Amino acid sequence: MLCMxxxxxxIIIPAYNVENYLGExxxxxxxxxxxxxxxxxxxxxxxxxxxxxxKSYGFPFPYQVVSxxxxxxxxxxxxxxxxxxxxxxxxxxxxxxxxxxxxxxxKEQISRNQHPDIILFSGESFNDRKYQGNRWVDYSxxxxxxxxxxxxxxxxxxxxxxxxxxxxxxxxxxxxxxxxKLEFGANFLEDEAIFYPLLFSCNSFSVIDEVFxxxxxxxxxxxxxxxxxxxVNGALHCMQTTLGLYSSADLISRERWYIGKRLEGHCIAxxxxxxxxxxxxxxxxxxxxxxxxxGVKLAVKVFLFGVRADQSDAVLGIGRVVKKVGxxxxxxxxxxxxxxx
Numbered sequence: 578m579l580c581m582x583x584x585x586x587x588i589i590i591p592a593y594n595v596e597n598y599l600g601e602x603x604x605x606x607x608x609x610x611x612x613x614x615x616x617x618x619x620x621x622x623x624x625x626x627x628x629x630x631x632k633s634y635g636f637p638f639p640y641q642v643v644s645x646x647x648x649x650x651x652x653x654x655x656x657x658x659x660x661x662x663x664x665x666x667x668x669x670x671x672x673x674x675x676x677x678x679x680x681x682x683x684k685e686q687i688s689r690n691q692h693p694d695i696i697l698f699s700g701e702s703f704n705d706r707k708y709q710g711n712r713w714v715d716y717s718x719x720x721x722x723x724x725x726x727x728x729x730x731x732x733x734x735x736x737x738x739x740x741x742x743x744x745x746x747x748x749x750x751x752x753x754x755x756x757x758k759l760e761f762g763a764n765f766l767e768d769e770a771i772f773y774p775l776l777f778s779c780n781s782f783s784v785i786d787e788v789f790x791x792x793x794x795x796x797x798x799x800x801x802x803x804x805x806x807x808x809v810n811g812a813l814h815c816m817q818t819t820l821g822l823y824s825s826a827d828l829i830s831r832e833r834w835y836i837g838k839r840l841e842g843h844c845i846a847x848x849x850x851x852x853x854x855x856x857x858x859x860x861x862x863x864x865x866x867x868x869x870x871x872g873v874k875l876a877v878k879v880f881l882f883g884v885r886a887d888q889s890d891a892v893l894g895i896g897r898v899v900k901k902v903g904x905x906x907x908x909x910x911x912x913x914x915x916x917x918x
Contacts, residue, residue: 589657622647651761668744766811
């Protein structure tokens with residue numbers, strides 16, 4: 578029989594103005610058929626009754642409620658990591674819900690699989706009764722297994738479209754996190770920016786294609802609101818962070834390919850968000866990515882997605898880069914323009 582007492586899990590909950598949802602979230606933890614080892618709830622400067630609701634709860638295990646000035650979800654999570662005492666940490670959003678068998682199932686996977694660095698699982702969306710939008714995401718991983726090779730894991734995850742970045746969809750070792758290791762950024766989309774650096778800090782991966790996390794679609798959340806400057810800056814930060822990872826010297830070619838595909842998605846997301854927010858695109862940042870990745874296809878996609886016909890300077894700039902990258906690629910394979918023709 579597996580001994581699930583040989584591992585511990587701390588749940589870290591950043592909370593901001595969620596007085597109408599926090600109680601349900603905490604109830605879903607209290608209803609677990611096996612309780613976690615610790616909860617650390619960070620009230621991120623709420624101006625409603627969130628802090629009052631948080632303090633009204635009690636659990637038969639360590640439960641800390643810390644109130645700080647508003648600094649963003651990433652800052653609150655980082656503080657929670659610094660206070661956590663368990664081997665594993667789980668980032669849970671304060672307006673969502675957990676399946677009753679979440680803790681017991683994850684602990685069983687940890688014990689059965691020699692304490693992998695990260696455990697990833699599936700989730701489902703549900704609509705808040707007042708939500709009038711049409712956002713709906715299927716967070717199914719699409720596969721299960723234990724992987725000690727990062728490329729094999731990425732092969733499966735990419736094939737099944739299962740690379741969801743939400744921190745609510747994985748449990749990871751605390752030893753991966755902290756200053757000079759992994760920390761969330763201050764921008765929106767901080768979960769996307771940290772996801773690939775996290776995966777490339779892990780050497781063992783356990784995947785469970787079972788729904789443990791229930792994400793609430795509601796009005797006013799960062800995911801359903803109209804994109805603004807914070808979203809655009811967050812998308813730009815994702816692009817910059819992933820480019821830094823792509824430039825790492827110790828990657829094998831297949832790993833770099835997967836990072837490049839993610840980076841391509843970040844570039845397009847940045848363009849789309851900037852245009853929705855009515856903000857200009859930093860063309861120099863996009864050109865830097867194209868040059869460093871020698872991405873001819875990316876250059877074409879940037880052109881198609883982001884450049885208006887009246888942006889003649891941008892059109893000419895990207896056209897020059899496409900030609901330059903093309904020449905570099907042909908030179909890499911020893912082909913002249915005449916041979917290519």
